[in-house]
Amino acid sequence: MPSREEIFKHEQEQHINGRNSSMKTDKPIIYIDLDGVCADYNSYFADQYLEHGREMEDIFLDKEVFNRLSKIDGCVKAVRILNNDYDLYFLSTPIWQAPDSYTDKRLWISKVFGNIATNKLILSHNKGLLKGDYLIDDTKSNGVGDFEGEHLWFGQDYKNWDEVLLFFDKISK
Numbered sequence: 001m002p003s004r005e006e007i008f009k010h011e012q013e014q015h016i017n018g019r020n021s022s023m024k025t026d027k028p029i030i031y032i033d034l035d036g037v038c039a040d041y042n043s044y045f046a047d048q049y050l051e052h053g054r055e056m057e058d059i060f061l062d063k064e065v066f067n068r069l070s071k072i073d074g075c076v077k078a079v080r081i082l083n084n085d086y087d088l089y090f091l092s093t094p095i096w097q098a099p100d101s102y103t104d105k106r107l108w109i110s111k112v113f114g115n116i117a118t119n120k121l122i123l124s125h126n127k128g129l130l131k132g133d134y135l136i137d138d139t140k141s142n143g144v145g146d147f148e149g150e151h152l153w154f155g156q157d158y159k160n161w162d163e164v165l166l167f168f169d170k171i172s173k
């Protein structure tokens with residue numbers, strides 16, 4: 001059994017050498033929003049509010065919400081295709097008032113995207129801080145307007161995942 005000193009020394013060496021001190025890649029970086037792009041939060045919210053008469057606050061803070069969200073058509077196939085040529089990250093704004101949303105988003109992407117999602121979740125209330133080439137997002141909220149790469153406005157300029165794939169197909173030629 002290693003001594004306390006040996007464990008401490010080992011940990012210190014690991015930090016001095018730096019774990020993953022550079023994670024640069026030649027692949028362009030794409031950030032993918034979750035709600036409204038991969039997870040159908042809007043349909044769920046409207047359904048609960050209009051059909052089930054639930055209060056907005058109640059839906060907003062419901063711990064089970066993320067377990068129940070369905071996938072937006074085409075997102076799994078598109079993510080698999082894009083993952084070949086791009087460095088993908090899921091970039092989502094969690095609900096501060098609902099701390100479970102932080103965990104639930106992590107679990108949701110693993111369930112839906114499998115290994116592709118491992119270590120690829122970034123949660124931020126300011127998406128404009130991220131460095132990268134493309135951001136696929138259905139709103140301009142939470143700093144999207146400050147993003148220095150190209151914002152692909154999902155649901156507006158790009159109606160669905162087929163149109164997003166078409167965009168990346170065109171720029172690769």
Ligand SMILES: [Mg+2]
Pocket residue numbers: 033034035036037137138139
């Ligand atoms: Mg969104």
